[in-house]
Amino acid sequence: MECRKDIKDGVIVLAVEGAVDHESAAAFEQAAIPSLDEAEAAGTGVVFDLSGVDYMSSVGLRVLMLAAKAAKQKSISVVVAGLQPTLAEIFQISRFDKIFVIYDTADAAVAGVRG
Template sequence: MDITESSVSGVKVAALKGRLDTATAPAAEGAILGMLEGGSKVVADLAEVHYVSSAGLRVLLKAAKQAKAGGGSFAVASPQAPVREVLEISGFDKILSIHATRDAAVAGLA
């Protein structure tokens, strides 16, 4: 998993690439939760993530909970069809703020 951090309009963006599974979840969790410190606004861009396991879902849920508890906000951007299907089947589309594009997610948090 590659994680690229950037900032757009005051919103931090974590662009993930690869699989979000048991092997890569700890690195993704560390990066995203670190970006959320101090009540930040963070978007997890999943445009280049083609697989998410239950460990990956846990990372996204933990990020959303930490954002809410810390006065920040968290959104997911650009999930590909297989990832979006997992988010929908698991009901995470009702828990997380999910946007079709990175720009839409940033605009939603800015």
């Protein structure tokens, strides 16, 4: 798994590629959580661009849940973008589609966060 951080129009975009599983979840969390603090300080939000994720286990979903809870406490927006069909199904089954606003693309997500 690789996680690259970019800033687009003032919004932090975490582009994740590969599998988010037991081996990579800690690295995913280490990239995600500090970005939430950075977004809070900048008064912006975070987009998780998951278009490159081919698999996410429950530990990856746990990181997203932690991010959602932290974002709520910090009053910032956290959204996801680019879900592949398998991951979209996992989001529906686990009801993460009720927790996160989901966009088709990272650019659409950035526009949504900017309001």
